[in-house]
Amino acid sequence: MSAQTIALSQIDASDRLRPVDQLTVDAYAAIAEQRLNEGLSPLIQPIIVRPTGVGYKLISGAHRLEVLRAIGRKDLIVGDDVVIRAESDDGARDSEIFENLADAGLTALDRAIFLAEAKRRYDAKRGEARGRKRKDQQIQFDKIMPETGIIFSERFSKDAAKRIGLSDSQIRESVSIAKALDPEVIPELRGTMIEDNQNELKQLAALDSGHQRKAVAALLGGEVKTVAQARVAIGVDKPKTDDLQARIYADLLDRWSKASNKTKRQFMADVGLVYAEKDEKA
Template identity: 40%
Template sequence: MRTLAELTAGTPLFMADLATIDTSDRLRPVTPQNAQLTAASMSETGQIAPVVVRVHPSGNGLKLIAGGRRCAGAAILGWEQIAAVLVECSDDEARMIEVDENLAREELSPLDRAFFLAERKRVYELLNPEAGHGKAKKPKTEKGKVANLATFARFSKDAARSTGLSERTIQRACELAGALTPDAVSLIRGTKVADNQAQLQALAALDPADQLKVAREIAEGRASNLAKARVTAGMVPEGGAVREEDRPLVKLEALLARLTPSQLRGAKVMIDAKIVALDAAQQTRPTKPKKGGAA
């Protein structure tokens, strides 16, 4: 894939009519607060960096690739034109540039970072269809598993090189994005939970219906975290597990909140196996004779 630097090399700046730039279909919508902050900065220092655009796929006007905040800030200031760079690229290349520009931002929340990385993985696989064809032999039990692992390994290395994030961070983020439901995400975006990795992992561990219940409690202000949201949603009694025999579950719940989705799935396999073993032992245990019975 061509990088933004390669696409813009030798490309002259020009003044684009703001009204002709289509800024829709962005992965990260510009909030009113961010737009106002950008407008204030542009009012004082002017436009430091140009926006990146391409000819609109429809053939009419321009399509924004990078610079959503700058376009929003310019609109607030009443500017009719904005400095821009015009590049030629495919839809997938344009999406990858948008993703990488946002991943470079330090203020990106764990939630947004997870979904940007998941989108980057999707586009990477479209742009690099050969990435899944590794040399390793296919496994006997699950067709395509090796190819999938090879694809993800190559993606994580490329993403780590492009974003500066560790491969482990990238892998965990993609797992998180895959476990969260779109409806729950739309509800918690902008809340404190979106900035808390542990809370997000705990939310991802719930089934889709419970994710929606918990997210709604948080979004509508009835709870500030998952533990409180589970109470206000009626999923657990106030105070949590209060019975003596349930006290170990309180400690287990805190531990589960720190696990990744893949670790949680592994824990479920272990627990299921333990239950099966205990049930089998219970069935084979000899019955004690009743007191007072015949010798």
């Protein structure tokens, strides 16, 4: 009996919270090719989809789906490459969120985005649960919701901390960062060192939207290397005297090393000193 397959082209992977990183796909595609050469399934863990009537919607495994595409798979073997699971739109989004939050390789930026979305959905469902409780006292308010496993009698950050191994304060800080970041700067941060630095993200999120955009532009333009430096460069903060003098000194040394003997003699004469020339071009 031949294995059941579905066409990769039937899978809709749109509307994902986390964009696919091509470098990650390339790295895992090489591993998938090696597994195939060894007679194994290309994926260690299959992707999960749900039927939609006109095809399938991806629940989890966007990077794995792109790996299968990269190695030339057109038909996916059910059980090995893909698992089909009946799930609602709501449940599928919860699965996407909490699968990604369990990923050790998730960046600080994406973790903040996923946690903020999880918090938004948690608050909405908690409001619905409260409404149902008022209508029917038999509904237990602290009931564990089957779609998410979230216990609504607990604060979101406390429950999420238990589930993904972060502290309550880390959860709350991540959520606040995601809420404060301007949507326009988020794509610009991907691929930068700031993307996986929660402290840098926190400093950036403390700015208003306009200053966030200016700060990110300064970072991407190479004018500065940190958000703290960007805040000074765009006029939000005043430079510390020590930092300012250190930059002036470094700039003087750099310019001195590039100056000719003639320029150095002129400078030294202007400041009342004598330049001892070295054997170099004037």
